[in-house]
Ligand code: 4AD
């Protein structure tokens with residue numbers, strides 16, 4: 001007896017097979033029961049008829065509830081009207097566990113209820129589609145960078161210094177010292193770039209941000225490429241190719257999942273280089289022209305970013321932000337030191353900043369001054385300063401937030417649905 005996956009069921013037409021899975025839904029009408037079975041790779045309509053099974057088995061098929069775990073055996077047929085295009089005529093049905101009180105029902109549940117039942121919510125077809133696309137996105141990023149000659153470098157989670165400001169640190173005891181959960185692997189990949197040229201880290205990062213918005217998580221995954229001898233323009237050219245490549249890969253492999261998510265794929269097909277580049281100055285001018293009271297030097301809020309990205313059909317780079325509002329490691333533009341050689345990539349359709357990147361300060365004296373201005377400890381950063389002492393070179397890098405990228409590509413409103421178990425201000429369970 002074969003035990004194929006539902007995804008491959010089309011190769012078993014006219015054979016008798018056994019599928020193992022869970023009951024996703026059921027319709028019964030007298031002498032017939034239609035079981036919708038899912039196994040994680042797809043769903044299959046399984047028809048249980050009085051003509052093929054005993055009255056006892058038909059009674060079982062008519063009474064079992066959603067998420068009953070089971071094995072169904074029967075002959076596979078092509079059936080254009082069934083979801084997925086195939087159907088099974090059941091000859092045997094074996095229950096692994098019969099369920100009647102599954103908490104997530106067909107009715108509408110609020111996000112608080114669903115997040116509290118996230119361990120079960122993951123089984124819904126929408127969540128499965130999102131997680132499958134997330135896995136493809138991660139693989140696309142890794143294979144793109146690997147093919148471009150990058151080396152994967154794992155950066156530490158427990159760190160002794162802050163990379164992205166001291167206000168969003170999670171701290172923990174580390175024997176007789178204090179350790180911080182990593183906000184970014186950047187400083188470590190800068191060291192590795194001086195050893196290997198082009199590198200990236202890919203892992204979870206932590207920010208103790210007290211903001212609960214649709215774009216913020218307290219634990220999120222970030223890929224951070226770092227490139228020796230790249231200036232800001234080189235980095236932007238790499239970023240747009242990376243993003244276009246990821247989107248193309250998802251479009252290629254996940255038509256069904258994107259359809260299940262009701263994603264407008266025309267918007268995704270427009271994501272081809274070159275992406276527009278707008279300076280911070282011009283972005284301020286655009287916002288003021290539509291009547292916003294925003295001054296040079298102000299940060300953009302979500303509505304500002306949405307307005308800017310709405311002006312374009314693909315993601316847009318906003319570059320050269322005021323240096324004083326940006327991280328200590330960003331290189332000032334030599335032509336205009338009040339702005340930094342940095343850029344954020346804003347996704348279309350209001351998804352906001354998906355990439356933040358910059359060219360790095362490569363001069364020792366300037367970096368020392370910046371560390372001091374930011375109130376950071378020169379002692380904690382002694383190792384980082386060494387990188388500017390021994391063979392410093394121009395270099396650039398960026399951080400791409402996986403959850404925001406997944407949200408945008410899938411068209412999901414809130415990032416909490418783009419990671420298996422989101423960590424937000426009010427959620428550590430499950
Ligand atoms: O702009 P950020 O803070 O940049 C860095 O951490 C740099 N060290 C990256 C680098 O140059 N190597 O974060 C980068 C990206 C953002 O553009 C966003 O996509 C994501 O990380 N991100 C978050 N995603 C979800 N929740 C949060 N709280 C996030 N904070 C940043």
Ligand code: MG
Pocket residue numbers: 344353355356
């Ligand atoms: Mg940023």
